[in-house]
Amino acid sequence: MKTHSDFQIRPAHVEDVPIILELIRDLATYERAPHEVSATEEQLVNVLFGARPAAEVLLAFEGKSPVGFAVFFHNFSTWLGRPGLYLEDLFVKPENRGKGYGRALLVERAKIARERGCGRMEWAVLDWNESAIKFYRSLGAKPMDEWSVPIDASRDWKPRRDESGRSGAGARLGEESVAKEKTKIEDYAFLSDTQTGALVSRDGCVDWLCLPRFDSPACFASLLGDTRNGHWRFFPEGEVVETRRRYRGDSLILETEIETESGAVRLIDFMPPRGENPDIIRIVEGLRGKVPMQMELIVRFDYGQIVPWVRKDHSGLEAIAGPDGLILRTPVETYGKDLTTVAKFTVTEGEKVPFVLTWFASHKNPPRAINPDHALRDTEKFWRKWSEQFRGQGEWRDAVMRSLVVLKGLTYAPTGGLVAAATTSLPEQIGGPRNWDYRYCWLRDATFALLSLLRSGYREEAKSWRTWLLRAVAGSPAQMQIMYGVRGERRLDELEIPWLSGYERSAPVRIGNAASNQFQLDVYGEVLAAMWQADRLGIKLEEPDWAMMVQLMKFLESNWQKPDEGIWEVRGGRKHFTHSKVMAWLAFDRAVKLVEECGCAAAEHYGRWQKIRDLIHAEVCERGYNPRRKAFTQVYDSDALDASLLTIPLVSFLPATDERVRNTIEAIERELMEDGFVLRYRPEQCGVDGLPGREGVFIPCSFWLADCLYLLGRKKEARELFERLLDLRNDLGLLSEEYDPREKRQLGNFPQAFSHVALIRAARILRDEDVLLRSED
Structure with missing residues (x-):
C-alpha cells in the first residue's frame, strides 16, 4: 500500500506541541475517553522538550496537515541486557487511514530502535480495537500476552506474516509462540462427520x-x-489481502479463500461421514498465481495437556499418547520444530495439496490411507442426498436448511443421540464462571430437534432419536436424567481442567455436567409431547414404548408437586418453578391425548390423569400468576419474571390471547429485553441460579417472543424480530446460545442446537405452517 506523494515523517519539535495535543485529544476521542485528557501545552513542553525528556514523538504529515503521530520512550530488558523502545501511542486520524501511514510510522520507529542498539520494541493495544490488532498482525507483530506485542529490533525489520499464533500473546522473534488473540465465537465454522x-x-x-x-x-x-494446547493451522507466508468463506451448498464442507499479493488459494476443510476412524481432511487448492504456504500442527491430547510421541511410520507422521493415535498423511515434507510439526510448500494455480489427519486407537495399526479427492466427492454426495429430503421451500428456506444441517452435524449417528453443542465452556459472560459442558444429549433439546427434523421430512433421524431415547431412559422412572452421553451414558461427573485458562480467561473450564443429577419436571412434559407428536406424524408408539411412558407417568403422579431445579438448571436450590409445573401439565395432557387420539391402552389411568392435569392447571393459574404484577412469574408466589413462560401459549396451556398470557408477554417485553432481544431472567435480581455475574440475551427465548407476537396478531413486529435474530447468525448461518448486545458478539457454546431448533420452529409459525400449534407443544 503506497503512501500519499506529499507524505512525510519527522521528529517533533517544541513548536509542534499544539499539534501533539490536538492529536492526543483525537486519539482519546477514538478510544472513547475524551474526558480523561488532562494534558496541557505547558506540561507537554516540559516533559517532551525539557532538560530530561520523558518521551519522543514522531509526527506524520500529508502535505502540511498533521495526520498521525507515534509517542515512544526507552525501557530496558534485563534478560537481554539492552534497552528497548516502548510505543505509548500510535495514531492515524480515521479519515487518513488505509494509506500506509501507520505502517510508515512503525517502520521509522524500528529504524530508530535498530540504530540505537535496542533489543526489542513493544506496545499495547486495547482488546476491543480490532482494526488495530489486525493492522499490527499484518506487520508481523508477535504478541507477548493479551496486551503487549514485541518486535525484535536487532534484526532487519520489515512487515511480514506473524508465524506464531494469530496474536494475543507470544514472545520475541525467534522464540516459541504460546498463545494468540482469541477468535470471536461467531468467527468459527463447524465441521462434523456426524460423530464428532x-x-x-x-x-x-x-x-x-x-x-x-x-x-x-x-x-x-x-x-x-x-x-500450546493444540491447533492445526495453514497460512500464507505473504501478507493476507482478503479472506472469504462459505459452505459448499447445503453441506458442512468449508471453503476458505485467501487472497495474497502473489495469488490466491482455497482451503477446503471437511470431515467425511465414517465408521470407526474419524478423519479431518484439508486440501489447499491454488486458484491464481503462486502462493508460498506454511502449515503448523500442534497435537496435545487430553484437552491440550499431553505432548505425544511422534514418529514416521505407516506412510505418515504418527502422534501417539495413551489410548489415542493420530496419523498425518500428505505428500508435503514435514519436520519438527519446538514440539510442533511444520511444513512449507508452494501452491500454484490448479494444484491441490492434500493433508489427511486420522484418529486411531493407539493399540491398533492406523487404518489404510484414503483418497482425499474421493472422500471429498463422497462427502459432498452424502450431504446432497441428505439435504434433498428437505420438504420446505419459500421464505427463509436457506436459514432453515442451514439449521437442519447443524442439527444433523450435532447428531451422533451410531446411536441417534443429539448433543446440545460441539463445545464445552464457551462462556455466557466473557471472563465469568458460567461455562458449561454441552457435549451431551439433553432430553429437552433433543425432543425439540426430533420434531424439527420430523416436520422437515427427516423420518429416519427422528426414528433413530426416539430409539435412543427409549434406550437411554430405560429402567426406573425415578432414575431418569435430564441428559445422557451420546450412547446413553449416565455418569457425566463434572470436573474442572486447571491447565486450560478458558476462552478469553473465562474460567473454569468444565468437563462433564453436574446438572445431569438434577431433578427437572419439564423433561417429562417434553418427552410425552414428543411421543404424541411423533405418533401423529406417523411414527407410531409400539406396546413396549407405551408401557415405558405409562411408568414415567406413574412416577410423575407422585412427584409433580415437588420443587425442582427448573429448565435453566439453577444451582441455587430447588424451587416451585412455574414453567416446570406447566410442563408437568403438558405431560399429563399429552398422555391423555395419546389415549384419546392414538389408541394407546390405559383405561385404568385415563380418568386419574385427566384429574391431575386439571389440578395442575388450576394450581398454576392460582399460584403462578401474580395479579399485582399482572404476569405469570418465575416461581410460585413471587414477583420475578422468566422468559420460559413464553412457552405457555406454545404448549397450548393457555392461548396467547388470554389476558394473563398477553400481560405476561408484555411484562417480559418491558423488563427482560436488552437491545430488542430477550434475557432468560435477571440473575442479579432473582438470585435463583447461585452464580455471580450476568449473561447475554438468550437467543431461543427471543425466537419464542417472535412466536408469541405472531400468535397475538402482532405479525409485523414478529417478523421484524425474527429478521433481527437472523442477523445475529454468523456469515455461515451459525448461532450460539446467547448474544451480548453491548459488545455485539455471540456467547456460549457453539453451534447451539437449541437456538437452531427455535429458529426452525419460528420460521414455521411465521409462515403459518405450524398447523398443529393449536393442539401441540
Whole structure:
C-alpha cells in the first residue's frame, strides 16, 4: 500500500506541541475517553522538550496537515541486557487511514530502535480495537500476552506474516509462540462427520477437535487455552489481502479463500461421514498465481495437556499418547520444530495439496490411507442426498436448511443421540464462571430437534432419536436424567481442567455436567409431547414404548408437586418453578391425548390423569400468576419474571390471547429485553441460579417472543424480530446460545442446537405452517 506523494515523517519539535495535543485529544476521542485528557501545552513542553525528556514523538504529515503521530520512550530488558523502545501511542486520524501511514510510522520507529542498539520494541493495544490488532498482525507483530506485542529490533525489520499464533500473546522473534488473540465465537465454522465436530477459525485454524466422539478429550484445545494446547493451522507466508468463506451448498464442507499479493488459494476443510476412524481432511487448492504456504500442527491430547510421541511410520507422521493415535498423511515434507510439526510448500494455480489427519486407537495399526479427492466427492454426495429430503421451500428456506444441517452435524449417528453443542465452556459472560459442558444429549433439546427434523421430512433421524431415547431412559422412572452421553451414558461427573485458562480467561473450564443429577419436571412434559407428536406424524408408539411412558407417568403422579431445579438448571436450590409445573401439565395432557387420539391402552389411568392435569392447571393459574404484577412469574408466589413462560401459549396451556398470557408477554417485553432481544431472567435480581455475574440475551427465548407476537396478531413486529435474530447468525448461518448486545458478539457454546431448533420452529409459525400449534407443544 503506497503512501500519499506529499507524505512525510519527522521528529517533533517544541513548536509542534499544539499539534501533539490536538492529536492526543483525537486519539482519546477514538478510544472513547475524551474526558480523561488532562494534558496541557505547558506540561507537554516540559516533559517532551525539557532538560530530561520523558518521551519522543514522531509526527506524520500529508502535505502540511498533521495526520498521525507515534509517542515512544526507552525501557530496558534485563534478560537481554539492552534497552528497548516502548510505543505509548500510535495514531492515524480515521479519515487518513488505509494509506500506509501507520505502517510508515512503525517502520521509522524500528529504524530508530535498530540504530540505537535496542533489543526489542513493544506496545499495547486495547482488546476491543480490532482494526488495530489486525493492522499490527499484518506487520508481523508477535504478541507477548493479551496486551503487549514485541518486535525484535536487532534484526532487519520489515512487515511480514506473524508465524506464531494469530496474536494475543507470544514472545520475541525467534522464540516459541504460546498463545494468540482469541477468535470471536461467531468467527468459527463447524465441521462434523456426524460423530464428532471441529471448529475452524476464519483464518483457517482448527482450534477445537475432540476424537473420536463429541465428548472425547480434545486433541486441539487452543479454543479454551492457547497454542500450546493444540491447533492445526495453514497460512500464507505473504501478507493476507482478503479472506472469504462459505459452505459448499447445503453441506458442512468449508471453503476458505485467501487472497495474497502473489495469488490466491482455497482451503477446503471437511470431515467425511465414517465408521470407526474419524478423519479431518484439508486440501489447499491454488486458484491464481503462486502462493508460498506454511502449515503448523500442534497435537496435545487430553484437552491440550499431553505432548505425544511422534514418529514416521505407516506412510505418515504418527502422534501417539495413551489410548489415542493420530496419523498425518500428505505428500508435503514435514519436520519438527519446538514440539510442533511444520511444513512449507508452494501452491500454484490448479494444484491441490492434500493433508489427511486420522484418529486411531493407539493399540491398533492406523487404518489404510484414503483418497482425499474421493472422500471429498463422497462427502459432498452424502450431504446432497441428505439435504434433498428437505420438504420446505419459500421464505427463509436457506436459514432453515442451514439449521437442519447443524442439527444433523450435532447428531451422533451410531446411536441417534443429539448433543446440545460441539463445545464445552464457551462462556455466557466473557471472563465469568458460567461455562458449561454441552457435549451431551439433553432430553429437552433433543425432543425439540426430533420434531424439527420430523416436520422437515427427516423420518429416519427422528426414528433413530426416539430409539435412543427409549434406550437411554430405560429402567426406573425415578432414575431418569435430564441428559445422557451420546450412547446413553449416565455418569457425566463434572470436573474442572486447571491447565486450560478458558476462552478469553473465562474460567473454569468444565468437563462433564453436574446438572445431569438434577431433578427437572419439564423433561417429562417434553418427552410425552414428543411421543404424541411423533405418533401423529406417523411414527407410531409400539406396546413396549407405551408401557415405558405409562411408568414415567406413574412416577410423575407422585412427584409433580415437588420443587425442582427448573429448565435453566439453577444451582441455587430447588424451587416451585412455574414453567416446570406447566410442563408437568403438558405431560399429563399429552398422555391423555395419546389415549384419546392414538389408541394407546390405559383405561385404568385415563380418568386419574385427566384429574391431575386439571389440578395442575388450576394450581398454576392460582399460584403462578401474580395479579399485582399482572404476569405469570418465575416461581410460585413471587414477583420475578422468566422468559420460559413464553412457552405457555406454545404448549397450548393457555392461548396467547388470554389476558394473563398477553400481560405476561408484555411484562417480559418491558423488563427482560436488552437491545430488542430477550434475557432468560435477571440473575442479579432473582438470585435463583447461585452464580455471580450476568449473561447475554438468550437467543431461543427471543425466537419464542417472535412466536408469541405472531400468535397475538402482532405479525409485523414478529417478523421484524425474527429478521433481527437472523442477523445475529454468523456469515455461515451459525448461532450460539446467547448474544451480548453491548459488545455485539455471540456467547456460549457453539453451534447451539437449541437456538437452531427455535429458529426452525419460528420460521414455521411465521409462515403459518405450524398447523398443529393449536393442539401441540
